[in-house]
Amino acid sequence: MKKWIERLLLGVILASLVLLPHKADAAGKTTITVATDSDTAPFTYKSNNKFKGYDIDVVKAIFKDSKQYKLKFQTIPFDSILTGLDAGKYQMAANDFNYNEERAEKYLFSNPISKSNYAVTSAKGQSFKRLEDLSGKSTEVLSGSNYAQVLENWNSANPDKKAIDINYVSGTTGITTRLQHIENGKIDFILYDAISSAYIVDDQGLDLKVSQIEEEIGGETDGLEYLLFPKDEEGEKLQQYVNKRLAELKKDGTLAKLSKKYFGGDYVSDL
Structure with a gap:
């Protein structure tokens, strides 16, 4: 009986650990895994096995020097990105996402990060x-x-x-x-x-x-590009953090600089 109870308790502990979305590291930072297909240049791609592109650099700038979060990018086939958000595998998606009502029913959007056509x-x-x-x-x-x-x-x-x-x-x-x-x-x-x-x-x-x-x-959303989050409490907190940082990056000219670097022009100042 004692062994059976010990096994039961161990199983409960392990299950609770699995259900945790992601834990803070020793420095107290929460890892944010960002899903991208690495095949949508110039927004997201890989060069010499390194993540590159406008979306990638925008996300890096958002979390630069963050005391709360640290980043991890993961390459995922495009048609698996949203199902990964649903399953809690990723906390963000960066892949030249546009707005549509069906998507808005299930996911949270950042403020727009670029406008094309x-x-x-x-x-x-x-x-x-x-x-x-x-x-x-x-x-x-x-x-x-x-x-x-x-x-x-x-x-x-x-x-x-x-x-x-x-x-x-x-x-x-x-x-x-x-x-x-x-x-x-x-x-x-x-x-x-x-x-x-x-x-x-x-x-x-x-x-x-x-x-x-x-x-x-x-x-009015035609041509606008967004970052995506799960539609839950954690996603809402991350959305607020990201939107605050985006406003700062637009004001200090970082977004315009990255737009000119990757797009050859300013596709952000009129947002």
Whole structure:
């Protein structure tokens, strides 16, 4: 009986340790694990096995010299980032996330950290400036992404027109690979943000054209980028801390400096 009780107590102790989200270290700092796919340059990518990009450097600046938190970045396939937040594996997500109502029901958003615009990348000689120009054309998207939702919404709202041919791919099919699929004729276009599209086409030497969408999509949140948190008490505290630091980083010019470094221009001062 005594051994049975000891085993029971040990099991309860171990279970309680597993259920703890993450404990402070010896210095009293809580580890914040930030999930990113490391495949969305210039927002997030890896160079010489080091995390790089605008989002990465913004997050580093937010937590620089923090007495409360320390950072850990983890590369995760895009379509697993949000499920990881749900499971409590990560406390933040940094991956050029846009706003949508479905996402807002489950997650908390930081204040915006950049503002771009939607753009369509296609073969040279073609120009798509409105969503209706994409009618009957084929593309590849990550399921659950903001770009997928924009195209799905257009199809639903325009049943009398030829639907956009949406092919869903996994997070392992990165944006560079999808853009290459335009070059080899597998698909017609990719809808993505203007900053990333222009950067990757230039960086990879792709013979493609990037056209910015000239109509408003998604209302006042169109083109805005955010950091994400779980919708719980811990996420709320982290959201407050991050937003306070973002205001400071905008005021002291850090955000504008990082924007010019990675985007080639100031995409933050008008936020």
